[in-house]
Amino acid sequence: MATNLYFTQGAKGEQDLYEDIVIESLKMFGQDIYYLPRDIVNEDRILGEDVPSRFNSAYKVEMYIENVEGFDGEGDLFTKFGVEIRDQATFVISKRRWNHTIKRLDNEIQAVRPHEGDLLYVPFSKKIFEIMFVEHEQPFYQLKNLPTFKLRCELFDYNDEDFDTSVVDIDQVEKKGYTANLTLADSADTGFIVGNTLTQTLSTGVIISGEIVDYNDSSNVLSVANVGADDGNFHLFTAAGIVKSEDSAEQTLTRTISAINETIAQVNAQNDFFETLTDFLDFSESNPFGDPS
Known part of the structure; x- marks a missing residue:
């Protein structure tokens, strides 16, 4: 038996209302995030990477951060190579706001969706995240439409990329390399x-x-x-x-x-903090992994 003719699940008016509510929620509870599209300079077609990338523009748009209790990931790890920060985050952006703010005829970016490898700058934490995966089917066709993108990101590792976005806090990154x-x-x-x-x-x-x-x-x-x-x-x-x-x-x-x-920026410069601590690790124990007796 076919679906009931008197109930429609994909009415254009309902879809627009649903998307309007999503955008209003993002504007109320979201954060202003800068989207930085990556410009490919010299792609290595064997390894599939582009080391001398450029970031020549930044577009400010509201996004919601799903991580309400802090960034995900493994956090701050104290390893033999120093302190590694492995923060992860998930950002939600409206498709309509993407089209109106970033995918515009007067902008240099014409992509139909955010791309893996592009960057997001979070002003309140002064961190740059790299987009690792773009999820476009959540929520899953509630009204037969997909109003948002979910951007799963990891903390960006600077590798001598060129930043010329005209945003001072972002362009300062290349001076630290x-x-x-x-x-x-x-x-x-x-x-x-x-x-x-x-x-x-x-x-x-x-x-x-x-x-x-x-x-x-x-x-x-x-x-x-x-x-x-x-x-x-x-x-x-x-x-x-x-x-x-x-x-x-x-x-x-x-x-x-x-x-x-x-x-030359020292990747383990943050370790200077631990050199001044005397109680961070207890070196008095001769066999910390054996029988305490």
Whole structure:
């Protein structure tokens, strides 16, 4: 026997009302989250990854965090390699709000849904999460429609990606990785612009390039991140070498490096906290896993 003709489960009016209630709930109980689409620069088709990724935009949209008692995952682990933070979270976003806020004709992203590998920045905790899986069938066709996406995410591990989103708190991430602090010799050429590219040609003909992330005209110190070379190998800027960039008038600036100070973020820098503790671990027990007698 067919379903009852006098009861409909997929009426357009009911679907719209249901979606309106979902959006209103997200606006009331959700958080403002920044969505960062990943730009593929040079995909490795063998391993299926893109190490030199770029994140050039950020879109603020309301999302609901399902983890009401804290982030999921294994939490903070104290291992022999240091403290590892393995937080996980699930974010809920409305499909209609996705289409209106992110998938727009005037935006660079035209995807029909969030993509795995894209990032979410949570302002209240100042953490960046990477989307690992997008669930699009929960709730499961209650009114024969699917009004939300569920984004299952893990804490993002920075790997020298380029951030140019115009959101200061997000773009600061790349300054915490590897940066080359170049002390320049005195010259009349000043006016380096943050965000422009700095290049140096080695004696072998290899061209090193990096993004200017900071410049202090008074101290002649210029900081460069996202350093790479045109031969695909790892190279460093060399002292006494000449670097070039452009100013606001697109005129070429030429300066000589007098000193180099590299800054490398230590992945176990948080362990300094534990070195000052005397009661975190009890080392007086000679056999903690044996018979206490």
